[in-house]
Amino acid sequence: MELAQISSNLLYASFFIYLVATFIFGATIKVSNENRNKKIANVGIGLTIVGFLTQVGYFFTRWFAAGHAPVSNLFEFMTFFGMMLVFGFIVLYFIYRITLLGLFALPVALLIIAYASMFPTEISPLVPSLKSHWLYIHVTTAALGQAILAISFAAGLIYLIRQVNQEKATKRTRWLEFIIFSILCVVGYIAVGTTFGAMNYETTFEAPVNGSMTQITYEMPAIAGPKDGELLTDHAFGPLFETPGWMQGVNAPVKFNTVIWSLLAGLVIYGLLRVLLRKRVAKSIQPFLRSASPRLVDEVSYRAVAIGFPVFTLGALIFASIWAQEAWDRFWGWDPKEVWALITWFFYAAFLHLRLTRGWEGERSAWLAVIGFAIIMFNLIAVNLIISGLHSYA
Amino acid sequence: MSRITCECGHVNPEGTVLCEACGKPFEENQHLNDNKPEQLLNMRYDGSARRSQTYQRTFVDKVWNFFSSVKIGVSIIILLVVASAVGTIFPQEMYLPPGSDPTTHYEEQYGMLGQIYYQLGFHNLYSSWWYLLIIAMLGVSIVIASIDRFIPLYKTLRKQKPKRHVNFMKKQRIFGETINENIDYSKLRKNLRSKRYKLFEEDGHLLAEKNRFSRWGPYVNHIGLILVLLGSMLRFVPAMYMDEFLWIREGETKEIAGTEGKYYIENEDFILETYDANDENNSQFQESLQNQANPVPENYQTNAVIYKRTDLPIVPGKEPELEKVKDAEARVNHPIQLENGISLYQASYQLNEFQSMTFKLHDKGNEDTNYGEFTVDLTEPKDEYTLDDGTVVRLDRYYPEFELDDGVPTQVSKFPRNPAFIFEVQRPGEEPEVSFAGIGVNIDATGENDYKVGLVDFGVRDVTGLTVKRDYTLPFIAFGAAIFMIGVIQGMYWNHRRIWIQPKETGVWVAGHTNKNWFALKKDIDQTLEDTGIEPPVDQQEEKDKRERGKDDGISTD
Ligand code: HEM
Numbered sequence: 001m002e003l004a005q006i007s008s009n010l011l012y013a014s015f016f017i018y019l020v021a022t023f024i025f026g027a028t029i030k031v032s033n034e035n036r037n038k039k040i041a042n043v044g045i046g047l048t049i050v051g052f053l054t055q056v057g058y059f060f061t062r063w064f065a066a067g068h069a070p071v072s073n074l075f076e077f078m079t080f081f082g083m084m085l086v087f088g089f090i091v092l093y094f095i096y097r098i099t100l101l102g103l104f105a106l107p108v109a110l111l112i113i114a115y116a117s118m119f120p121t122e123i124s125p126l127v128p129s130l131k132s133h134w135l136y137i138h139v140t141t142a143a144l145g146q147a148i149l150a151i152s153f154a155a156g157l158i159y160l161i162r163q164v165n166q167e168k169a170t171k172r173t174r175w176l177e178f179i180i181f182s183i184l185c186v187v188g189y190i191a192v193g194t195t196f197g198a199m200n201y202e203t204t205f206e207a208p209v210n211g212s213m214t215q216i217t218y219e220m221p222a223i224a225g226p227k228d229g230e231l232l233t234d235h236a237f238g239p240l241f242e243t244p245g246w247m248q249g250v251n252a253p254v255k256f257n258t259v260i261w262s263l264l265a266g267l268v269i270y271g272l273l274r275v276l277l278r279k280r281v282a283k284s285i286q287p288f289l290r291s292a293s294p295r296l297v298d299e300v301s302y303r304a305v306a307i308g309f310p311v312f313t314l315g316a317l318i319f320a321s322i323w324a325q326e327a328w329d330r331f332w333g334w335d336p337k338e339v340w341a342l343i344t345w346f347f348y349a350a351f352l353h354l355r356l357t358r359g360w361e362g363e364r365s366a367w368l369a370v371i372g373f374a375i376i377m378f379n380l381i382a383v384n385l386i387i388s389g390l391h392s393y394a
Numbered sequence: 395m396s397r398i399t400c401e402c403g404h405v406n407p408e409g410t411v412l413c414e415a416c417g418k419p420f421e422e423n424q425h426l427n428d429n430k431p432e433q434l435l436n437m438r439y440d441g442s443a444r445r446s447q448t449y450q451r452t453f454v455d456k457v458w459n460f461f462s463s464v465k466i467g468v469s470i471i472i473l474l475v476v477a478s479a480v481g482t483i484f485p486q487e488m489y490l491p492p493g494s495d496p497t498t499h500y501e502e503q504y505g506m507l508g509q510i511y512y513q514l515g516f517h518n519l520y521s522s523w524w525y526l527l528i529i530a531m532l533g534v535s536i537v538i539a540s541i542d543r544f545i546p547l548y549k550t551l552r553k554q555k556p557k558r559h560v561n562f563m564k565k566q567r568i569f570g571e572t573i574n575e576n577i578d579y580s581k582l583r584k585n586l587r588s589k590r591y592k593l594f595e596e597d598g599h600l601l602a603e604k605n606r607f608s609r610w611g612p613y614v615n616h617i618g619l620i621l622v623l624l625g626s627m628l629r630f631v632p633a634m635y636m637d638e639f640l641w642i643r644e645g646e647t648k649e650i651a652g653t654e655g656k657y658y659i660e661n662e663d664f665i666l667e668t669y670d671a672n673d674e675n676n677s678q679f680q681e682s683l684q685n686q687a688n689p690v691p692e693n694y695q696t697n698a699v700i701y702k703r704t705d706l707p708i709v710p711g712k713e714p715e716l717e718k719v720k721d722a723e724a725r726v727n728h729p730i731q732l733e734n735g736i737s738l739y740q741a742s743y744q745l746n747e748f749q750s751m752t753f754k755l756h757d758k759g760n761e762d763t764n765y766g767e768f769t770v771d772l773t774e775p776k777d778e779y780t781l782d783d784g785t786v787v788r789l790d791r792y793y794p795e796f797e798l799d800d801g802v803p804t805q806v807s808k809f810p811r812n813p814a815f816i817f818e819v820q821r822p823g824e825e826p827e828v829s830f831a832g833i834g835v836n837i838d839a840t841g842e843n844d845y846k847v848g849l850v851d852f853g854v855r856d857v858t859g860l861t862v863k864r865d866y867t868l869p870f871i872a873f874g875a876a877i878f879m880i881g882v883i884q885g886m887y888w889n890h891r892r893i894w895i896q897p898k899e900t901g902v903w904v905a906g907h908t909n910k911n912w913f914a915l916k917k918d919i920d921q922t923l924e925d926t927g928i929e930p931p932v933d934q935q936e937e938k939d940k941r942e943r944g945k946d947d948g949i950s951t952d
Binding site: 004043065066084095096120122123124125127128129130131143159293294295296299302303307308309310317318321325326327329330331333334335336339340342343346347349350353354356357358383 | 428436440464465467468471472474475478479481482485486488489520577669676678679680681683690691692693694725726727728729737739741861863868871875878879882883886888910911912913914934935936939
């Protein structure tokens with residue numbers, strides 16, 4: 001078998017192992033016998049480690065196949081990010097031994113890896129500016145830092161679902177549902193994308209882009225067509241309306257259409273859950289988290305920031321600057337991606353300072369951890385896809 | 395100054411909340427740390443006397459208190475977050491496509507919002523005075539907040555004594571009373587030492603402490619931040635920072651800007667390589683390359699020769715005498731380094747710029763006739779060319795890059811990308827004629843010419859664009875960044891932990907404090923107390939939570 005093929009099989013395998021490990025961590029909730037609980041947790045963390053090593057295998061085989069470290073496009077970066085998330089979870093698990101954390105951190109990693117595979121997965125060559133050891137050092141350290149910070153989100157979410165009063169609907173319950181809905185939109189996007197991908201769905205339009213007629217291909221049914229676009233494919237669905245004109249660029253209508261699909265799919269999944277559960281989703285999860293000590297979960301969330309912040313600084317700011325100095329002759333250039341790394345850093349600095357203030361532990365801290373994760377994801381996805389700059393992978 | 399003398403005999407500065415030596419809470423100052431009688435002690439900065447808490451009268455006090463507040467510090471950071479984010483909504487001016495005019499670009503591309511963005515100055519946000527002002531405030535805040543806390547905290551931790559006041563002990567978050575007269579103190583000491591605690595003793599009272607140095611982490615990292623900020627300001631000192639740009643054509647030798655004429659560079663060859671999908675070595679990229687509409691660049695490189703001028707001091711106007719220093723390659727990610735701290739970066743290029751153009755003179759109606767040829771060297775166009783048969787061709791005008799604007803040629807740039815000429819052709823004994831000739835154009839202005847100047851050949855070459863940089867601020871900034879990293883790691887990866895052990899007539903009291911990660915401290919204490927006869931203390935906060943749980947967390951207790 002070819003090395004590249006082995007590599008992608010290893011990635012599938014690790015994905016599957018993480019999935020099984022998640023269910024095993026889930027099983028610890030129902031088991032009240034402490035001894036048995038411990039045994040199940042050991043299997044869970046053992047499997048997680050096996051999955052992690054399998055993914056490490058994916059990483060290095062792909063490295064050998066490509067001839068460069070596989071962190072050079074969005075697919076590779078996101079899978080690496082997922083791998084680091086699992087690593088961060090393993091580290092924090094051994095400090096605090098909270099099994100519930102696995103139940104939240106692993107699904108985040110799974111979603112990120114699945115999301116990664118929605119981007120072109122073939123091995124791509126390096127353009128000259130990416131040919132530097134500092135690229136690997138920068139990207140891997142930055143991803144590790146972000147991943148550890150993401151663990152703080154997982155713990156924060158446990159805290160919120162455990163602690164937010166669900167007796168009546170409030171602003172807090174609504175925001176909590178919104179977080180869950182956002183996660184479900186990602187699930188929805190992956191489901192829709194995979195389905196139409198498997199069907200090889202394609203619709204082509206011709207539309208004016210920057211003054212010249214260009215063909216635009218959709219891989220999902222076009223709800224929002226390109227502005228002034230003409231449908232070329234026969235018997236194709238849609239479009240129901242046009243993408244607003246201020247969205248610029250060839251890919252804008254496709255991206256806009258994808259966002260609509262994700263929101264719709266998220267809504268459908270969320271709606272189904274609400275109908276099935278007959279109460280707020282967070283409220284349904286709450287009883288399962290009863291065994292978690294809020295203060296302990298809060299400490300884990302904070303500890304993740306304390307560990308992740310220096311790593312993030314080193315990777316996303318310092319190593320990044322060294323590389324930028326070599327590649328673009330300036331260590332800092334206010335490129336959108338750089339600015340968002342700085343924003344992330346400022347934000348977590350604010351988080352750490354607020355922690356020093358009385359009253360900012362616990363719930364407020366947990367909300368901050370959620371916002372921090374949203375900023376990281378924004379930088380990872382939105383800045384790459386929407387605000388383009390020097391770093392734009394897409 | 396009203397100093398406070400504690401019952402333990404220690405004299406504390408004004409504004410002290412907890413006695414520096416024994417930790418006794420001073421009634422009159424408890425409000426400074428928001429301490430309430432029934433609650434645990436707020437241990438921030440060990441209850442030391444901070445200037446900002448003590449003095450609030452004069453203007454200087456007020457400014458000091460403003461900047462030393464963490465709330466203000468966080469507000470400044472959040473302000474920076476919001477401002478920075480706004481700057482990414484539309485591209486900054488420096489990232490606009492070359493040649494676009496910002497006064498119109500934002501409106502054309504982004505409509506009214508773009509226009510507003512431009513008008514508010516957000517297109518140059520990160521160098522705007524107000525952005526720099528917020529950063530300056532951040533710097534001031536960091537300095538003042540750090541001094542306000544570091545000095546009293548440092549003094550207090552140095553003066554602390556193992557023997558603690560009863561109220562200090564009881565109101566620690568980790569606290570326990572054991573009634574047992576057979577306590578194995580030597581085992582306890584051994585356990586503490588094996589966990590790397592330093593032990594201090596006073597009349598049988600024990601203080602076990604570790605990682606005090608981690609308390610200085612924030613101050614170290616703040617110093618690092620200040621160094622980075624100061625280092626960035628050095629940019630504004632002209633001698634510290636140089637940023638020039640050189641366009642060099644192949645075969646050309648140019649003085650390297652910023653070296654005062656001492657160094658020269660010759661561009662021997664500019665190379666642009668793209669990935670070849672059919673190359674054996676690229677087989678792993680085949681699929682990816684086939685999916686790309688455009689060729690994927692593999693390498694940008696300038697093969698250059700660096701020269702040093704030997705006839706120093708420089709006499710103006712004299713031809714330089716050059717001595718070769720080295721052959722060098724400038725590739726992306728691999729700049730050329732010169733010995734004087736200057737680096738040359740491969741930054742840009744222009745392929746196939748015209749170098750020379752050869753024309754022939756022929757009859758207007760018949761391309762096969764030939765009255766002679768001449769070659770215009772675009773780097774040094776001559777005023778006149780004489781052909782073999784005596785015809786004189788005068789070069790009236792040269793447009794390096796031209797465009798026809800309503801039939802009138804206009805100059806777009808001074809780079810020979812689309813050259814055109816106005817020639818005046820005079821054959822011996824005939825009236826002169828005017829011809830306009832370029833690539834694919836040949837205009838006879840009067841329509842009455844007998845001859846035509848036709849392009850027969852041209853020579854091209856590549857041009858490389860190199861940035862010339864010297865940045866003496868880099869070591870300062872790198873140094874600041876290193877100090878910052880040391881500081882954050884020092885503060886984040888270690889925690890300051892203290893355990894107080896107080897012998898009582900019938901047993902022993904234990905209290906513990908850490909600046910972060912309480913569960914880890916609790917684990918530490920529980921392990922050290924094993925087999926010593928001392929019962930593990932409780933986390934009073936956790937106990938309180940447990941008592942209150944069910945009342946307000948929405949989960950019915952069962
Ligand atoms: C981007 C700017 C800043 C960064 C990256 C930064 C970084 C840090 C870090 C990492 C800590 C340690 C936190 C912990 O141990 O939990 C810290 C502590 C602290 N910072 Fe900052 N800081 C910044 C700006 C400021 C500002 C503007 C103030 C002004 C109020 C400030 C005041 C403090 C204080 C009072 C502490 C606590 C010191 C102690 O615990 O002894 N910082 N800072």
